[in-house]
Amino acid sequence: MTQGDFNLDNEWKYLIYRLGGELYGSPLLSIKEVIKVSRIKPVPYTVPHYRGIISLRGNIIGVVDLRIKFGLNPQENKYGGNVLIVENEDMMIGALVDDVDSVMALNRDDVDLSPAIETKIDTKFFIGIAKVNDSLINLIDIAGTLSNEDLRMISRNRGVL
Amino acid sequence: MVEKQDKYDMEIVKCFLNEGKELVDEFEHVLLDFDKGQKTPEMNGKLFRMMHNLKGASKTAGFPKLTDFCHSIENVLQNVRNGKLYPTKEVCSVLFKALDLLKSYLSGITVDVDFSIDTSFIEKELLFISTAVVSSEKSQQDEEKSPLNLFNPININKDVEAPSIIDNVVNVAQNNSQNNYQSESNNIVADKNNFQKKIGEVLIEQGVILEDQLEKALLVQKNAGAGPREGTSANNPTIVGSSIKEEQIRVGLWRLDSLINFIGELIIYHSMIKERTTQIKLDDSVLLEAISYIGKVVKEIQSISLSLRMIPIKSVFKKMQRTVRTISELQNKKVNFVTEGEDVELDKVVVDLIGDPLTHLIRNALDHGIETPEERVKKGKNSEATLTLKAEHKEGNVYVTVKDDGRGIDKEKIWAKAVEKGLISENKKKDFTDDEILRILTIPGFSTKDEVSEISGRGVGLDVVKTTIEGIKGTFWIDSKINEGTTFYINIPLTLSIIEGMVISLEDMKYVVPMGQLVETINNSRYITVSSTGKGRMINLRGEVIPVLDLGKMIHGNRGRCNEKISEKSEADFSGLVINYGGRKVSLEVGCIHSQQQIVIKNLGKELGDIPGVIGGFILGDGEAGLILNLPEIVKYNARLIERNNEKIAYN
Numbered sequence: 156m157t158q159g160d161f162n163l164d165n166e167w168k169y170l171i172y173r174l175g176g177e178l179y180g181s182p183l184l185s186i187k188e189v190i191k192v193s194r195i196k197p198v199p200y201t202v203p204h205y206r207g208i209i210s211l212r213g214n215i216i217g218v219v220d221l222r223i224k225f226g227l228n229p230q231e232n233k234y235g236g237n238v239l240i241v242e243n244e245d246m247m248i249g250a251l252v253d254d255v256d257s258v259m260a261l262n263r264d265d266v267d268l269s270p271a272i273e274t275k276i277d278t279k280f281f282i283g284i285a286k287v288n289d290s291l292i293n294l295i296d297i298a299g300t301l302s303n304e305d306l307r308m309i310s311r312n313r314g315v316l
Numbered sequence: 317m318v319e320k321q322d323k324y325d326m327e328i329v330k331c332f333l334n335e336g337k338e339l340v341d342e343f344e345h346v347l348l349d350f351d352k353g354q355k356t357p358e359m360n361g362k363l364f365r366m367m368h369n370l371k372g373a374s375k376t377a378g379f380p381k382l383t384d385f386c387h388s389i390e391n392v393l394q395n396v397r398n399g400k401l402y403p404t405k406e407v408c409s410v411l412f413k414a415l416d417l418l419k420s421y422l423s424g425i426t427v428d429v430d431f432s433i434d435t436s437f438i439e440k441e442l443l444f445i446s447t448a449v450v451s452s453e454k455s456q457q458d459e460e461k462s463p464l465n466l467f468n469p470i471n472i473n474k475d476v477e478a479p480s481i482i483d484n485v486v487n488v489a490q491n492n493s494q495n496n497y498q499s500e501s502n503n504i505v506a507d508k509n510n511f512q513k514k515i516g517e518v519l520i521e522q523g524v525i526l527e528d529q530l531e532k533a534l535l536v537q538k539n540a541g542a543g544p545r546e547g548t549s550a551n552n553p554t555i556v557g558s559s560i561k562e563e564q565i566r567v568g569l570w571r572l573d574s575l576i577n578f579i580g581e582l583i584i585y586h587s588m589i590k591e592r593t594t595q596i597k598l599d600d601s602v603l604l605e606a607i608s609y610i611g612k613v614v615k616e617i618q619s620i621s622l623s624l625r626m627i628p629i630k631s632v633f634k635k636m637q638r639t640v641r642t643i644s645e646l647q648n649k650k651v652n653f654v655t656e657g658e659d660v661e662l663d664k665v666v667v668d669l670i671g672d673p674l675t676h677l678i679r680n681a682l683d684h685g686i687e688t689p690e691e692r693v694k695k696g697k698n699s700e701a702t703l704t705l706k707a708e709h710k711e712g713n714v715y716v717t718v719k720d721d722g723r724g725i726d727k728e729k730i731w732a733k734a735v736e737k738g739l740i741s742e743n744k745k746k747d748f749t750d751d752e753i754l755r756i757l758t759i760p761g762f763s764t765k766d767e768v769s770e771i772s773g774r775g776v777g778l779d780v781v782k783t784t785i786e787g788i789k790g791t792f793w794i795d796s797k798i799n800e801g802t803t804f805y806i807n808i809p810l811t812l813s814i815i816e817g818m819v820i821s822l823e824d825m826k827y828v829v830p831m832g833q834l835v836e837t838i839n840n841s842r843y844i845t846v847s848s849t850g851k852g853r854m855i856n857l858r859g860e861v862i863p864v865l866d867l868g869k870m871i872h873g874n875r876g877r878c879n880e881k882i883s884e885k886s887e888a889d890f891s892g893l894v895i896n897y898g899g900r901k902v903s904l905e906v907g908c909i910h911s912q913q914q915i916v917i918k919n920l921g922k923e924l925g926d927i928p929g930v931i932g933g934f935i936l937g938d939g940e941a942g943l944i945l946n947l948p949e950i951v952k953y954n955a956r957l958i959e960r961n962n963e964k965i966a967y968n
Contacts, residue, residue: 196825196941199871200927200953208920208933210941213577215933217921246922 169285171256171292172239175227178256178290181297187240187247189255192218195236206251209238216240218249219301241297248301259292261285266294324378324429332377334566336422339370341631344415348637351408352653357397364393370418382421385435388442389414401445409645410445412638414438569664572624576814576916577935579618584819584936586611587911622814622914626661629707629716632671633658636678636705643682650689650700651682657707662714666808669788670716673781677718677804678705680778685722685802695799697721713790719803725796727753754794758782815917817934817944819910820893822868828915828934828944835894835901839909855890855903864892867904870954871929871945895947902951917944928953 169180170189190211195218197207204223208215218238222228238249268283282294343366350359371386392411395401417438424431589607598604633655644651662670681703689699704719727750734740734756740748758778778794781804785792790808817828818837838857853864892903917932918941924930929950934942 194940196943197872198924198927198943199929199950201924205923208924208941208943210918210935210939213574213918213935215918215920215935215941217923248921248923 167261169259169261169292169294170239171259172237173253173256174225175222175253177227178292179221179252180259180261180285180292180294181239183258185241185243185296185298187242190238190240190249192236192238192249192251195251209249211240211247211249214247216247216249218251220251221300222251222253224300239297241301243298243301250297250301259285259287261287261294326429329377329425329429332373332379333422333426335373336370339366339373340415340418340422342366343370344638345630345634347408347411347415348634348641350403351405351412351641352637355403360393360397360403364390364397367393379425381432381435382425385414385418385421385439388439389418392442392445405645407445410438410441412641414442567624569625572621573916576618576621576625579614579621580913580916580934581936582614583618583911583913586614587819591910618914623661625663625814627664627667628659628661629667629670629714630658632667632674633705633707635671636674639675639678640682640703643679647682648688649682649686651686652700652702654702654704655706656704660707660709660714662808663814666788669784670806670808673784673792673806674705674716674718676777676781678703681718681720681722681802681804685720685724687723714808716806716808717803718806719801721801724798724800724802725754725757725794726798727796730754730756751793751795754796757794758792814914815931815944816912817915818893818912819915820891820906821908821910822871822906824907826910826936826940826942828942829893829947830931830944831912833895833947835896837909838890838892838894838903855892857894857901857903860901862894862901862903865902865904865951865954867893867906867947867950870904870950893947895951897948897951904947904951915944 168183170183170186171178171180173179192209195207195209198205198217201207204220206218206220206223208217210216236251237253237255238251239255241248241250265285265287266283267286277300280296280299282296285292285294343363346359346362346366350363367386367390371383371390374382374386389411392401392407396403396407401407417433417435421431421433421435424433586607590611592598593604593607637653637655640651640653643649686701686703687695687697692701693699702721704717706715706717706719708715730753731740731745731748734753735742739756739759758781782792785806785808788808790806792807793805794802795805796802815828816831818831818834820827820829838855854861855864890905891907891909892905893909894901894903896902915934918934920927920930920933929946931944931946934944936942
């Protein structure tokens with residue numbers, strides 16, 4: 156999915172969460188569920204933002220730390236992390252975030268689609284910035300961010316063997 | 317038009333389809349044995365009963381057309397049972413054809429209950445054989461007392477006789493028998509005999525068949541033939557009621573998998589309790605005994621649950637018999653097909669996948685390996701070739717071999733072809749062993765259609781066979797000697813989803829290592845580790861000095877997760893896994909070695925597809941995910957990393 160696929164003309168529901176102290180939002184429909192995880196098993200020879208694997212009802216799912224991926228300050232949550240389970244094409248992947256805030260219905264008028272900001276997030280997956288009350292929310296296409304293509308770069312030191 | 321729901325009771329139809337498919341499969345198995353020579357009354361009785369059951373079931377489910385079709389198959393079997401029909405190869409062929417039609421009929425109904433196939437052709441053929449071939453043994457016995465002895469057993473050859481007349485006879489016979497199933501088979505035999513010799517001649521003169529003549533013939537048949545024959549059939553009492561089939565329940569694979577998972581957890585928790593008892597120095601003999609007994613029971617349950625996934629390779633072997641039969645008949649080759657180890661059990665998934673490559677190899681052997689009887693005789697071989705399909709357990713794996721005693725593969729030709737195709741340069745020949753030359757056959761692209769004639773067809777699709785086998789973590793290789801034959805070897809793991817593994821921990825994280833990779837384990841024993849010139853530690857293992865590598869450092873070293881506490885010790889309790897790496901022993905230090913157990917392999921996400929040193933994942937008793945490690949690959953990977961770093965240092 157790309158930016159254009161989001162129907163911003165009407166109301167759209169977003170899941171709002173925190174990453175490194177900032178608010179982020181992603182389309183609610185792209186997130187299957189939110190789970191609390193106490194421990195994530197690291198996988199050797201992977202990039203730092205690939206935190207490892209967890210088990211979810213008998214399946215093993217990889218977890219990507221969005222804070223590290225976006226170059227934000229990871230804040231270790233003493234209650235363990237919240238993992239957003241994202242269903243993507245034919246696979247499931249988890250996204251580790253600081254905290255889940257709320258579900259919000261956003262209008263087209265709330266969103267600035269081409270803000271002049273600098274971010275580590277691939278502009279392809281950056282939807283825009285929503286101004287709600289006094290806070291700003293970065294809207295990102297989480298499914299696109301964690302797409303197959305992106306995940307192919309998980310392995311470190313490729314080609315050594 | 318009746319509504320589908322009214323016409324069929326879907327529950328019954330479902331039941332019928334399940335039962336029907338089972339019956340048809342079983343029928344095929346028995347028919348194959350039957351065809352191979354086990355032409356005993358018991359076998360025939362089995363066939364008859366199965367078809368009879370199927371007929372009954374299809375009638376109950378409301379498929380009259382299918383019922384009729386089953387009935388005509390049953391007729392043939394009935395005749396065989398009564399001794400009126402000798403089960404020649406031709407008879408079996410027709411039965412096989414009918415069986416195939418039955419199969420497609422059933423699968424058709426699975427998709428659409430109103431499905432229907434034109435069965436008339438096979439039905440006629442069935443009717444034809446049940447009328448055409450008289451038991452040669454029986455007729456000889458009967459020769460003195462029966463007027464039917466005028467007729468010799470004849471072979472079916474529809475082309476020679478005028479088909480329309482046959483159809484006529486058959487039709488009349490059908491009309492005659494429609495009201496009376498019991499006497500139908502008798503009628504038919506008579507019809508056919510009469511047609512062949514007595515009335516047959518008259519028929520040819522007149523060109524028409526007359527009903528009264530036919531009836532006359534029937535009478536002759538009834539008076540003369542039926543009497544004694546019924547007597548013989550009475551000697552072979554049928555056991556219709558007492559089916560000896562084992563009771564079975566169909567269970568979804570996911571259920572088995574979750575059962576196996578839970579039992580795995582049970583084992584981990586049990587070992588946790590057991591560990592705890594030694595830690596707290598539990599001194600309660602009753603409790604300790606109970607805990608150890610639970611351990612035994614759990615292990616037993618585990619082995620049963622694992623065996624649930626295993627099915628014998630028999631079903632695949634039976635299919636191969638069918639292939640051999642068809643092809644050897646088609647190519648006029650005499651083949652004695654021998655199967656061994658049909659009871660060897662493999663994971664269901666593996667059994668399902670191995671069918672295609674095996675068919676391919678069998679076809680290859682029949683098509684290109686085995687010579688025609690004339691050619692074989694010329695070569696001084698037995699005119700009947702032997703094709704062996706064998707499965708056996710060896711070293712925790714299953715070996716399946718396809719062996720023929722045919723002409724073998726001409727390595728020179730392969731070599732020439734490979735050079736011609738530009739795969740290899742001519743002067744390198746001395747570097748290649750025979751085995752390696754044969755391996756050229758499995759190179760994709762080497763085996764395209766064009767080359768079939770040039771390299772006697774060998775190699776067609778062998779690359780596909782190899783890829784399929786490798787896909788199920790097996791290996792495939794070929795051995796061949798000119799004029800002595802070819803053997804295809806397949807080596808496959810027992811199962812894809814379970815491995816025998818050792819649970820270890822690094823710091824407080826658990827990992828699994830496949831047992832197959834371990835030479836031995838050193839569990840918490842006192843070993844003197846020597847640090848020589850700061851280059852690394854060694855331990856003395858029964859006089860053998862072997863290097864010590866820190867597994868924790870190797871897999872998470874760059875993240876600072878290595879186990880500092882242990883690696884600083886110079887003489888202390890040491891837990892390590894000894895593996896064979898490149899021909900020498902290497903020990904990998906770990907935090908703790910827990911237990912050996914069977915582990916259900918879980919697939920990791922696609923994103924981890926090319927991570928070195930990891931075979932798969934598993935789920936621990938506490939619900940945490942873990943990794944199954946590939947130790948030699950980890951050692952190799954680290955050695956490469958060090959090499960690279962050294963290169964970099966040297967470069968700088």
